[in-house]
Amino acid sequence: MPRKASNKARKPVLKTSKTPEPVARKQAHARPDGWTDVLVIGAGPTGLACAIEAQRAGLKVLVIDKGCVVNSLFHYPANMTFFTTPELLEIGGIPFNTANMKPTRQEALEYYRNVAQHYELKIHQYEWVKTVTGEDGEFRVTTLDRKEAVHDYYARKIIVATGYYDLPNYMNIPGEDLRKVMHYYNEPHPYYDTDVVVVGAKNSAAIAALELWRHGARVTMVVREDGIHRHVKYWIKPDIENRIKNGEIQAFFRSRVLEVTPEAVRINTPQGERVLKNDFVFAMTGYHPDYDFLCSLGIELSPEQCRPVCDPETLESNVAGIYVAGVIVAGSSTNEIFIENGRFHGQLIAADLSRKLASGAA
Numbered sequence: 001m002p003r004k005a006s007n008k009a010r011k012p013v014l015k016t017s018k019t020p021e022p023v024a025r026k027q028a029h030a031r032p033d034g035w036t037d038v039l040v041i042g043a044g045p046t047g048l049a050c051a052i053e054a055q056r057a058g059l060k061v062l063v064i065d066k067g068c069v070v071n072s073l074f075h076y077p078a079n080m081t082f083f084t085t086p087e088l089l090e091i092g093g094i095p096f097n098t099a100n101m102k103p104t105r106q107e108a109l110e111y112y113r114n115v116a117q118h119y120e121l122k123i124h125q126y127e128w129v130k131t132v133t134g135e136d137g138e139f140r141v142t143t144l145d146r147k148e149a150v151h152d153y154y155a156r157k158i159i160v161a162t163g164y165y166d167l168p169n170y171m172n173i174p175g176e177d178l179r180k181v182m183h184y185y186n187e188p189h190p191y192y193d194t195d196v197v198v199v200g201a202k203n204s205a206a207i208a209a210l211e212l213w214r215h216g217a218r219v220t221m222v223v224r225e226d227g228i229h230r231h232v233k234y235w236i237k238p239d240i241e242n243r244i245k246n247g248e249i250q251a252f253f254r255s256r257v258l259e260v261t262p263e264a265v266r267i268n269t270p271q272g273e274r275v276l277k278n279d280f281v282f283a284m285t286g287y288h289p290d291y292d293f294l295c296s297l298g299i300e301l302s303p304e305q306c307r308p309v310c311d312p313e314t315l316e317s318n319v320a321g322i323y324v325a326g327v328i329v330a331g332s333s334t335n336e337i338f339i340e341n342g343r344f345h346g347q348l349i350a351a352d353l354s355r356k357l358a359s360g361a362a
Contacts, residue, residue, distance in 0.1 A: 036062040038353065039141055039155035041129050043069045045112060046326030046342040047161035049091040052119050053350035054159075059357065062153065063121055064143060066128040070112045072165035073105060077207065078187040080105040083233055088340040091115060127151065132158060132297050136321030157353055160297070160317075161325040161345075164289040164334050171199065171283055175260030181281045188215035194279040197222055197265050199257055202229045205284035206240040212282075213249050220276055221251040222267050231335070257281075289328040297322055307331035314352035315345055323349045 038054045040047050043065035051061045068074055082089065086096035086103045094115050098107050116123060127143040134140045134154075141153040168183035170176060185208040193216055198209045201223040213219045221244070228240055243249040252269050259266040265278040291306050298319045300309040308328060309318040316323050325345035330336040 034062060035154045036060045037155070037357065038062070038157045038159060039064065039139070039153055040159045040161060041065075041141075042161035042163060042326070043067075043116075043123055043125070044072055044161060044163050044326065045070060045089070045091055045339045046163070046345055047159070048112060048116060048121065049343045050159045050161055050323075050325050050346035050349055051121050052092040052115075053346035054353055055119060055121070057350045057354045059350075059353060061122065062155070063123040064127050064129055064141070064153075065123070065125055067166075068125050069116055069123060070109060072163050073108055073112070075165065075184055075186075076105045077185055077211070078105065079211070080207075082108065083203075084338075084340055086111075089343075091343050091346075092119060094118060124151075129293075132322075136319075139321065156321070156357065158297075158322045159325055159349060160294070160299075160322065160328065162290055162293065162328060164287045164327050166287070167290055168283070168287050169285045171257055171285060173257055173259055176283070178260055178262065180262070180279065181260055181283060183283050183285070185211075185282050185284065188212045188217065191280055192216040194218070195277050196220070197257070197276060197278055197281045198284060199223075199281065200284035200286070201225055201227070201232070202284070202286070203232050203236065205282075206232050206236050208282050208284055209249055210236070210240055210243065213243060219249045221249060222255050222257055222265075223251060223253050224256055226253055257283075286334070288332060288334065294324075294328065299324070302331060305331040305333055307333075313348065315349050316352060323352075325349060 037059040038061045040051045040061065040063040043063050047063055051063045054061045065071060081102050081104050085101065086098050089103065089108060090096045092115050096103065096111050126146045129141060129143050131142045132139060137156050139155045139158050141155060143151045145151065185204065188211040191212055196212050196217045196219050198205050198219060198221045201221065205221065206228060209219050209221055228237055244251045252267060255267050255269040257265060257267050260281055265276045265281060267274050267276065291301060294301060294308055299317045299322065301307065307330060308324045310316060310324050310329065315325055315329065326342040327334055327337045
């Protein structure tokens with residue numbers, strides 16, 4: 001059974017963001033901006049699916065996101081095509097119509113906008129949830145909007161569906177804070193006729209390297225492993241491996257970046273250190289959930305994979321009244337949960353909410 005927050009929540013293995021702190025108010029007095037049955041933190045596909053299912057159960061729902069609707073998808077590469085088929089991205093029973101076997105990023109953005117509009121979901125974009133206090137049945141959520149105005153909301157239940165794409169895994173090396181270093185890849189055109197280093201060997205790194213090379217960049221990959229990752233999609237893996245074999249893309253395996261300077265990248269290879277002439281670096285080193293935020297809510301995390309402690313049948317965490325949904329349920333194993341299976345979390349949560357709220361429980 002879920003219990004209330006403990007002050008002894010386990011610290012996660014990975015930490016890169018700061019625990020939310022109290023918000024300095026410009027207003028003279030706090031005022032409630034709204035009461036709701038369920039407040040969903042995160043407006044990605046899973047967060048929207050949770051909101052739809054809770055709304056179908058007759059509950060009043062508010063969704064809050066620090067970015068736009070499906071913010072992570074918006075920041076995917078501009079020309080990206082999903083690896084999956086459209087019906088596996090559907091939420092709320094709304095068909096995802098496309099003429100293509102696999103939908104594009106642009107089609108997905110339009111689809112999720114249309115779903116949100118169809119269900120008339122109440123979504124507050126560009127508000128950052130800073131603190132969640134109170135207890136089951138009487139939670140208080142404080143947010144900060146783009147104008148740095150503070151808002152207070154009161155909710156009976158909380159669903160955390162914050163995803164993981166906003167927090168990259170940093171290399172923690174000198175020069176990583178230079179403007180030439182990026183942890184997100186968008187499109188290849190600005191990098192024509194430049195020297196680009198791509199760090200990593202999974203799907204995102206392989207796709208970035210191939211697109212950059214095809215659009216006139218001189219691409220070098222720096223990879224810790226012995227080769228391109230085995231999980232790279234079957235139609236991409238031979239392509240990138242052939243480009244490397246033909247010398248069209250240079251690759252250093254069993255290697256790592258030591259330092260980035262304005263003009264170069266210093267790497268360690270099995271043959272010793274090398275200095276590469278460089279204009280831009282794409283560190284495609286992966287992403288992780290906001291563990292510190294989860295801990296600030298009192299949610300306990302498993303010691304190795306940072307999985308939130310929760311009931312697998314209801315997804316209610318160890319903190320009574322706070323549910324987790326989407327990829328954060330898998331902790332650091334972010335390759336276990338995608339839109340395809342995370343979209344069903346809303347049904348599990350809504351069923352439990354219906355039982356508890358209909359029975360008069362908190």
